[in-house]
Amino acid sequence: MSPSYFSGQEALIAPAFNTSELRPKLLEISSEVEGVSVADLQPLFAILEGTDGKERTQDQVRDALSTKIMEFFRLHQSRVCFGLLYELNGPHLVQQVAARLRRYQSRADARDVLQEVFFNVHRYPHRFNAEREDAFRVWSATIVRNTVLKHLRSQNRGGRSEVPIDDLPEPTENGVKCPLAGAVDRETTEECNRVYVTYLHLYLRFYSELSDREQRAIHLVEVDNCSYRDAAADLGIKLENLKMVIFRARRKIHRSMRRVFDGLPPDVRPARSPKPQRPVQSRELSTTRVSTTNHPLGGRLS
Numbered sequence: 001m002s003p004s005y006f007s008g009q010e011a012l013i014a015p016a017f018n019t020s021e022l023r024p025k026l027l028e029i030s031s032e033v034e035g036v037s038v039a040d041l042q043p044l045f046a047i048l049e050g051t052d053g054k055e056r057t058q059d060q061v062r063d064a065l066s067t068k069i070m071e072f073f074r075l076h077q078s079r080v081c082f083g084l085l086y087e088l089n090g091p092h093l094v095q096q097v098a099a100r101l102r103r104y105q106s107r108a109d110a111r112d113v114l115q116e117v118f119f120n121v122h123r124y125p126h127r128f129n130a131e132r133e134d135a136f137r138v139w140s141a142t143i144v145r146n147t148v149l150k151h152l153r154s155q156n157r158g159g160r161s162e163v164p165i166d167d168l169p170e171p172t173e174n175g176v177k178c179p180l181a182g183a184v185d186r187e188t189t190e191e192c193n194r195v196y197v198t199y200l201h202l203y204l205r206f207y208s209e210l211s212d213r214e215q216r217a218i219h220l221v222e223v224d225n226c227s228y229r230d231a232a233a234d235l236g237i238k239l240e241n242l243k244m245v246i247f248r249a250r251r252k253i254h255r256s257m258r259r260v261f262d263g264l265p266p267d268v269r270p271a272r273s274p275k276p277q278r279p280v281q282s283r284e285l286s287t288t289r290v291s292t293t294n295h296p297l298g299g300r301l302s
Helices: 003-009 019-032 039-049 058-076 079-103 110-123 135-155 179-207 212-223 228-235 239-261 280-293
Strands: none
Touching (some): 019 039, 019 079, 058 135, 079 110, 079 135, 110 135, 179 239, 212 228, 212 239, 228 239
16 A cells, blocks of 8 residues: 555544533534433433543543434434534544455545445444444444445455455354344245235136146146146046146146236136047048049949
């Protein structure tokens, strides 16, 4: 990396915050968010001024404030809260981004990636959990990691890039699922059930429009699980004919279902019943009669 690259990052590294400048900015939350009074902001002032009985370093104060402010943003979507998050955490988050980009030998601008990081913070506040004072620091570090990896993948389309093992997601314990994954699984299951019922309804509808022989052949093979040979014997037809009957019946159902999903009217017409075969004896007599008539000597054959 060139020296100019690192000097470009210094523009975003702001000096440490001070209590006198941050207090009036916190008061703006109560003026912007309806239902939030100054009394609701007292925990923030206690953390900022150190009057809650806990000793914290400056980084710990920033973490505790950021977690409280992020919780306000999650509940109220306040622009003031989001601006404060950027002001408090932008300087050290851009350093995290730049360090990861250097680790992958990427020349991407860390400030551009930082904007994407805060876009994800703004987009997914419902995933934030404020149970610990350092919750925002841990959560934002995860967002930084995922955003950088996503950015690198977008810059290396069609190629391969190596990811250190330390940056791989930690495996979860067997049988343990987060609430979001459970909700996604339930929604997926419900959607699959609805699609399956739709397919089944259409299949039965078009199955009922087949001829009796086609329905019987499908039922023997797919429902009763009969072999093709046994199904052919039940229908009294040859094995090759049974295979053709089942093939055409399945194709009719498939084509009709596809037309419905394409927004077209279905086109299922039952197959015509096969013509009864004439007795072999009558065919032989007919052949004899024709041969007698066309004999070159005339007259009848003895």
